[in-house]
Amino acid sequence: MALQKPYNISFKGLTIAAGEVNKLTWQVSGDLSVAYQVRVFKNSDNILIYNSSKITSFANSHSIPANSFLNGLEYKIQVIIWNDAGAGIFSDYEIFQTSSRPVVGVSPIGTVGSQTYNFTATYSQLESVSMRSWIFYLYDANKLKIFQSEIQTNTNIHYLISGLKSNTNYYVEFQTTSNKGLVGTSGLVSFSVSYSQPNINTNLTAENNENAGIKLTWNTIQIIGSTLSAPIFINGEKLNVRNDVFSFSEGFQLTNNFTLKLWFENITSNVDLLVIKGQSGTISLQYWNDHKFHLFKDVYGYRSHNVSSELIGSGFFVYIQQIDGDMNIEGEVVK
Structure with a gap:
């Protein structure tokens, strides 16, 4: 059999990290390879960058030491093999790039x-x-x-x-x-x-049963809220959202009737104070410089905008209600 040039050079078209050890592999056919040499050139000017010299081995792989190349450049690689008669043959050049890992x-x-x-x-x-x-x-x-x-x-x-x-x-x-x-x-x-388990609201229904009995049925409802960053509590009971926003994202159905009663103090104007998220859209609450609470409902591509009466102070009690899709918002100043 004749000696045939190496093929399937593993670096072909790859980007490797120059700061790491990189294993090169190739395949041979024809005569058995008894020695090999790996050479790498900078593609822009053909300067020889790496040369393994001739290594006597039956191996079809070679580990190139870390930092043999610079990152951010393009190189071309060539493998030379020899048979036991001393005849050698060169592979085609294959192009590869180097880059730092993220x-x-x-x-x-x-x-x-x-x-x-x-x-x-x-x-x-x-x-x-x-x-x-x-x-x-x-x-x-x-x-x-x-x-x-x-x-x-x-x-x-x-x-x-x-x-x-x-x-x-x-x-x-x-x-x-x-x-x-x-x-x-x-x-x-x-x-x-580490957190305290939230209280769970329960809808309880009593129903008369036979023999003067009473049948109780209930649905357990847990509304889960979250902040963008780790929550900060004031005196262990007030949630600080001055540089954050509180969102209900689990357990809330925007299409259902609901009532929310909220208490705020020392709030920041013109930012989201509360966001309620559902599959159909979102509801958000802001306090504007006009001293009114503004409630925005974006559901199924439609937006509604409800406004409270003027409220001037540092503490507020806010009442939000939805009945059959209609939103209402009212509030009062808390001293």
Whole structure:
């Protein structure tokens, strides 16, 4: 058999991280290969950057040491093989690129004070390569994966998780992929969860039964709210949302009749104070510079705007009600 040139050079079309050890593989046919040599040139000027020299081995792979190349450049690679008769043959040149892995940052989380938390991360890359996508992972105390998000492509890296259990330890991880295809990870970041279980409202119905009995039936309703960041409480009973917003996102049906009674003090004007989210849309509440509360309902693509009477003060009691789809808002100043 004749000696045939190496093929299927694994670096072909790849982007590799120059700061890491990179394993190169290839395939041969024809005569048995008894020695090989790997050479890498900078593609722009053909300067030889890496040369393994001739290595006597039957192997079809070679590990290139870390930092043999610079990141952010394009190179071409060639493999030479020899048979036991001393005849050698060159592979075709194959082009590859180098790039730094993305750096993913997650600030220490500490203790989460509710069953819902919005986890955030940052992305950076040394050669300013943009981010292609990211994934969020949640692990239990034994570092076993219990949740994985879908691939996300929005540039703001944050993921809202609900159902966290109190008195439990978890880990989170964000993985990002650059436009060059390299993956970076935050590593596993630990946090704990500790909160008081919320009171649960119960709709109780009494019904007369046979033999002077009474039949009781009930529906348990739990409305779950959350803040964008870890909640801050004042005196253990007031939720501080001056630099945050409180959202109802679970258990609330925007199409049902409901009544909300809310108390506010020292509020910030012209920002969302409360957001109610449902499958059909959202309801949001703001206090404007005209000293009135403004209630916005966006459902099925339609927006309604209801306004309270003028209320001037630092503390307010606000009453919001929906009956058969019609919204009402009233309030009074609390001294």
